[in-house]
Amino acid sequence: MKNEDLYQYILGIADNSLILGQRLGELCGHGPTLETDIALTNIALDLFGQTRSYYQYAAKLAGGVKTEDDVAMLREEREYRNVLLVEQPNTDFAFVIVRQYLFDEFHLLLMQELQNSKDEMLAAIAKKGIKEVSYHRRFSGDWVKRLGDGTAESNERMQQAVDDLWRYTDELFHLTKADREMIGQGIGVDVSQLRDTYYNTVTELLQEATLTVPEQEYFQKGGKEGIHSEHMGYLLTELQYMQRSYPNMNW
Amino acid sequence: MSEKEVKNLDAIFEARIARDEKIEPKDWMPEKYRQTHIRQISQHAHSEIVGMLPEGNWITRAPSLRRKAALLAKVQDEAGHGLYLYSACETLGISREELYEQLHSGKAKYSSIFNYPTVTWADIGAIGWLVDGAAIINQVPLCNTSFGPYARAMVRVCKEESFHQRQGYEIMLTLCKGTPEQKAMAQDALNRWWWPSLMMFGPTDAESTHTEQSMKWKLKRKTNDELRQQFIDQTVPQADILGITVPDPDLKFNEETGHYDFGEIDWDEFWQVVKGHGPCNKQRLEARVSAWERGAWVRDAAMAYADKQQTKKVAKAS
Amino acid sequence: MKKDWPLWEVFVRSKNGLEHRHFGSLHAADAEMALENARDVYTRRNEGVSIWVVESKYITASNPADNGELFEPAQDKIYRHPTFYDLPDEVKHM
Numbered sequence: 055m056k057n058e059d060l061y062q063y064i065l066g067i068a069d070n071s072l073i074l075g076q077r078l079g080e081l082c083g084h085g086p087t088l089e090t091d092i093a094l095t096n097i098a099l100d101l102f103g104q105t106r107s108y109y110q111y112a113a114k115l116a117g118g119v120k121t122e123d124d125v126a127m128l129r130e131e132r133e134y135r136n137v138l139l140v141e142q143p144n145t146d147f148a149f150v151i152v153r154q155y156l157f158d159e160f161h162l163l164l165m166q167e168l169q170n171s172k173d174e175m176l177a178a179i180a181k182k183g184i185k186e187v188s189y190h191r192r193f194s195g196d197w198v199k200r201l202g203d204g205t206a207e208s209n210e211r212m213q214q215a216v217d218d219l220w221r222y223t224d225e226l227f228h229l230t231k232a233d234r235e236m237i238g239q240g241i242g243v244d245v246s247q248l249r250d251t252y253y254n255t256v257t258e259l260l261q262e263a264t265l266t267v268p269e270q271e272y273f274q275k276g277g278k279e280g281i282h283s284e285h286m287g288y289l290l291t292e293l294q295y296m297q298r299s300y301p302n303m304n305w
Numbered sequence: 306m307s308e309k310e311v312k313n314l315d316a317i318f319e320a321r322i323a324r325d326e327k328i329e330p331k332d333w334m335p336e337k338y339r340q341t342h343i344r345q346i347s348q349h350a351h352s353e354i355v356g357m358l359p360e361g362n363w364i365t366r367a368p369s370l371r372r373k374a375a376l377l378a379k380v381q382d383e384a385g386h387g388l389y390l391y392s393a394c395e396t397l398g399i400s401r402e403e404l405y406e407q408l409h410s411g412k413a414k415y416s417s418i419f420n421y422p423t424v425t426w427a428d429i430g431a432i433g434w435l436v437d438g439a440a441i442i443n444q445v446p447l448c449n450t451s452f453g454p455y456a457r458a459m460v461r462v463c464k465e466e467s468f469h470q471r472q473g474y475e476i477m478l479t480l481c482k483g484t485p486e487q488k489a490m491a492q493d494a495l496n497r498w499w500w501p502s503l504m505m506f507g508p509t510d511a512e513s514t515h516t517e518q519s520m521k522w523k524l525k526r527k528t529n530d531e532l533r534q535q536f537i538d539q540t541v542p543q544a545d546i547l548g549i550t551v552p553d554p555d556l557k558f559n560e561e562t563g564h565y566d567f568g569e570i571d572w573d574e575f576w577q578v579v580k581g582h583g584p585c586n587k588q589r590l591e592a593r594v595s596a597w598e599r600g601a602w603v604r605d606a607a608m609a610y611a612d613k614q615q616t617k618k619v620a621k622a623s
Numbered sequence: 624m625k626k627d628w629p630l631w632e633v634f635v636r637s638k639n640g641l642e643h644r645h646f647g648s649l650h651a652a653d654a655e656m657a658l659e660n661a662r663d664v665y666t667r668r669n670e671g672v673s674i675w676v677v678e679s680k681y682i683t684a685s686n687p688a689d690n691g692e693l694f695e696p697a698q699d700k701i702y703r704h705p706t707f708y709d710l711p712d713e714v715k716h717m
Contacts, residue, residue, distance in 0.1 A: 079364040082361050083358050122370055389647055392647055
């Protein structure tokens with residue numbers, strides 16, 4: 055492929071939205087209130103909307119007869135580029151909220167930079183996405199505060215989720231080969247530059263939520279290189295079920 | 306209030322409904338009117354949220370991103386509809402928590418159709434086409450029902466629901482135009498969902514206990530049998546367009562009446578499912594109860610946080 | 624003590640130039656959440672540009688039993704309506 059790096063770069067962004075959307079999709083109908091079900095579904099719908107724009111673009115770059123669904127659903131696990139954070143399971147509502155918040159804060163920073171990309175398509179998708187992601191961050195941030203500073207039980211559950219998920223945050227700022235290529239061309243965002251802003255903002259909010267920021271020295275990584283956690287295979291099994299069982303059909 | 310005064314109020318009330326006036330929550334109403342409405346509106350609300358489960362079962366496995374987004378939006382709409390209806394019910398002086406309690410304890414009913422499993426992707430098409438199709442026929446007349454909050458909720462529900470049936474039919478159409486395997490999947494879904502869909506209109510008029518009173522209060526405009534006939538007349542030609550067969554050997558167009566004659570419904574099955582012995586009654590209720598129980602700490606924490614913020618605000622102001 | 628989320632009334636302005644209209648109600652623990660829930664529940668289809676929420680218990684409603692004394696006195700004040708006044712046909716647009 056002529057634009058292999060750009061293609062990979064797009065997947066690196068799009069797969070996060072796809073996999074997180076898929077996780078949120080598992081929850082619909084099972085949340086603590088109808089209101090939260092509706093809110094989380096809105097976030098999932100935004101993420102799938104973004105995903106489709108990216109994959110349609112990626113499919114065009116790939117050329118031939120490839121469609122957005124081929125890109126989304128017909129890759130091997132090792133070819134998915136999402137970070138480990140977004141594939142982590144819906145252990146409880148605290149994990150759902152913390153996972154969302156830790157991602158949203160990064161996602162917003164990324165979109166704010168990506169809207170200046172030299173690639174017009176990516177810039178346009180980012181511009182539209184900023185409004186959606188700002189709202190996601192507002193929603194998840196509010197809930198982190200509520201549950202962090204709610205009851206003793208909710209505080210404990212939130213702290214557990216923060217402690218468990220914190221190890222996946224550093225990977226957000228790693229650069230892949232495709233990242234470096236795209237940064238060089240003025241298309242990609244240098245995410246390593248976003249690290250300090252991210253941790254400052256997140257720390258401030260967690261403190262406001264009366265949660266303790268973990269003092270982690272070792273972080274998990276691998277998602278961006280396609281080495282995922284063991285959860286990923288099951289997630290993909292569901293995501294790909296129809297496309298794998300009934301290949302080459304229209305739905 | 307003396308018996309005579311109540312009787313007088315009763316007469317005024319019935320006259321208002323007969324004049325097509327709307328009843329609003331704070332208006333005087335007979336206790337039976339209130340109870341009947343709580344029962345019907347909450348049953349309707351419960352059906353919406355239990356109805357999220359069989360379709361939600363396919364969100365993660367939807368075959369394309371377009372279908373996934375549409376299904377997710379549809380299931381979300383059902384949550385919204387449940388919410389509108391619970392709100393309408395709450396105006397009658399009962400809380401959502403009490404209504405949930407009735408659902409969770411098995412005291413309140415919901416539509417039996419949701420006690421059937423969704424076993425293939427085609428079931429998502431069949432539900433949209435048949436179940437939502439039947440629901441629309443049941444619901445459209447309710448936009449004019451006598452109780453204002455219910456009527457207003459139904460206007461919103463009907464407006465939003467118009468895409469649901471199309472979504473389902475489009476899925477069926479795509480399957481039927483696809484490979485033989487896909488078409489067989491569509492036929493299989495029709496075979497399994499046809500009879501339960503007919504049962505959605507309730508027992509035959511002869512067996513139905515609520516009809517007369519419900520007609521008077523405009524909770525119903527047509528009888529169960531009339532609505533069922535309307536559904537069949539409208540759906541059979543749609544099956545013909547798809548090129549799949551309605552699983553009823555007795556189904557035949559009657560030139561004289563202008564309607565389809567159809568075979569005997571298995572009422573034994575209907576009553577078994579109503580009584581809780583359908584394939585998924587247990588799972589559906591368990592899923593709802595479990596969501597509610599697992600969410601308790603979240604709801605409590607949000608209240609505790611709100612109280613703390615309120616206290617802070619008051620302290621600041623003083 | 625266990626406390627359920629209170630009920631809120633939602634008012635939405637569909638577009639600038641129109642008044643806020645009562646859209647329905649929902650449950651939320653606090654005002655911020657009520658606003659967010661209202662946005663997600665009542666403006667999913669692009670129905671609004673502005674939202675008000677107010678906790679239901681703060682609404683004081685008139686009692687239908689008083690409708691006679693509250694509203695009927697206005698019924699015979701026909702001089703408040705323009706059609707009460709006779710003008711010659713030659714006078715247009717008044």
